[in-house]
Amino acid sequence: MTSVSAVEPDALLAELVATPEGRADPYPRYANLRAVAPVHRSAFGFWALSRYDDCQQLLRHPGVGKDFSGAISAAGLTEEQQAQQYRFRNDRSNMLTTDPPDHTRLRGLVTRAFTPRTVEALRPRIVALVDELLAGFGADEVDVMDALAFPLPVTVIGEMLSVPAGDRPGLRPLVRSVTAVLELSITPAALDEATSAEAELEAYFAGLVAERRAHPGDDLLTKLIEAEDKGDQLSERELISTAILLFAAGFETTTHLIGNGLLALLRHPDQLARLRADRSLIRPAVEELLRYDSPVQLAARTAYEDLSIGGHQIEAGSVVLALLGAANHDPVRFRDPERLDVGRDDGPPMSFGGGIHFCLGAALARVEAQVVLDRLLDRFATIELVGAPPTHRDSLTLRGLVDLRVRFTS
Numbered sequence: 001m002t003s004v005s006a007v008e009p010d011a012l013l014a015e016l017v018a019t020p021e022g023r024a025d026p027y028p029r030y031a032n033l034r035a036v037a038p039v040h041r042s043a044f045g046f047w048a049l050s051r052y053d054d055c056q057q058l059l060r061h062p063g064v065g066k067d068f069s070g071a072i073s074a075a076g077l078t079e080e081q082q083a084q085q086y087r088f089r090n091d092r093s094n095m096l097t098t099d100p101p102d103h104t105r106l107r108g109l110v111t112r113a114f115t116p117r118t119v120e121a122l123r124p125r126i127v128a129l130v131d132e133l134l135a136g137f138g139a140d141e142v143d144v145m146d147a148l149a150f151p152l153p154v155t156v157i158g159e160m161l162s163v164p165a166g167d168r169p170g171l172r173p174l175v176r177s178v179t180a181v182l183e184l185s186i187t188p189a190a191l192d193e194a195t196s197a198e199a200e201l202e203a204y205f206a207g208l209v210a211e212r213r214a215h216p217g218d219d220l221l222t223k224l225i226e227a228e229d230k231g232d233q234l235s236e237r238e239l240i241s242t243a244i245l246l247f248a249a250g251f252e253t254t255t256h257l258i259g260n261g262l263l264a265l266l267r268h269p270d271q272l273a274r275l276r277a278d279r280s281l282i283r284p285a286v287e288e289l290l291r292y293d294s295p296v297q298l299a300a301r302t303a304y305e306d307l308s309i310g311g312h313q314i315e316a317g318s319v320v321l322a323l324l325g326a327a328n329h330d331p332v333r334f335r336d337p338e339r340l341d342v343g344r345d346d347g348p349p350m351s352f353g354g355g356i357h358f359c360l361g362a363a364l365a366r367v368e369a370q371v372v373l374d375r376l377l378d379r380f381a382t383i384e385l386v387g388a389p390p391t392h393r394d395s396l397t398l399r400g401l402v403d404l405r406v407r408f409t410s
């Protein structure tokens, strides 16, 4: 960890949001922010919460939602780009971006595919996929991001949605471009790129929907199409937007859970050895890796009414950020939070959010990460980091690695 000199809350937030150093190493900044201003109204126009209980309270509050129409940060953007940003922030066509009753309807159409029970039934297929990928690891060093962390989750969600295998790698950069709009600040160039990537994804999934409509299968996309065809349950636009959301959310975050998690273990060889010696720790270990370095670092809400959180009055209309990565390192909730402890039992991390938007794919992400760790430890006697320290993607909301070079020996 680098040392952090700033103690003024807005200076800390500015480092987190706007500097590569802050984005690469947010945890000491969160700790300072939590110490000096845990419920903070920033000069940037949003409130920031960095304590676990306050974040939970926000996300579970019935008086908050996803209408960000008042939250325009126009800095450096042309009028046309402001309109694009407005459109992204107010795209009310999938569950992630809607409030009840639309949220309830859209989420209800797919919940059954993601229950812990349904997902448990996928475990054997996930084991087979991981084994297939590991069989390709040779004696040379491997970039785990390319060889495992991306291909596993994209294959799992791709199979669920019947996205042909050959198309999946080409969709990855498009998804990455679109997720840039989740960041708190976006450059004009990134916004333009996100806009054209979104159009490409929509065209692709519109084609896939037409194809599945002509040739129905036993997949989730076909089920969604049937829901649309029945009448008023789902519009064509909602269908395509939901397919894109499920596909993107299904791999982008889990890819980073595998990368961040493996990196944390490789930097704590005692914890890796402990896990190797006691596989009953696989489940708590995955919870701990989610907590220690979460792939999603924040979730935003708009207050629809005046809120009272952590002794502060937050007025209706405010945008409020739950800093999930900060909540995960709150010492009131997690003993000695900067320590990685694969046997930790302090309760669940905030990494999957909370309230009605709690991550739909949590069970799936957990099973994929559990299988990866278990099979890696079965298959390889030693696992070690090689080369230069891995670099982080330059983003805050979605936290992950660009590459992760590792040597495995049987």
Ligand code: HEM
Pocket (backbone or CB within 6 Å): 095, 096, 097, 107, 157, 245, 246, 247, 249, 250, 251, 253, 254, 257, 294, 295, 296, 299, 300, 351, 352, 353, 354, 356, 357, 358, 359, 360, 361, 362, 364, 365
């Ligand atoms: C480690 C991996 C994952 C993490 C850390 C993660 C995190 C999150 C978080 C924090 C939210 C809430 C966002 C908010 O409140 O604004 C969310 C929502 C969501 N996640 Fe995940 N996610 C992961 C994997 C997955 C997977 C595998 C899927 C599978 C499709 C998925 C699908 C979704 C969906 C559909 C939502 C929207 C739920 C709603 O709005 O009701 N996620 N996720």
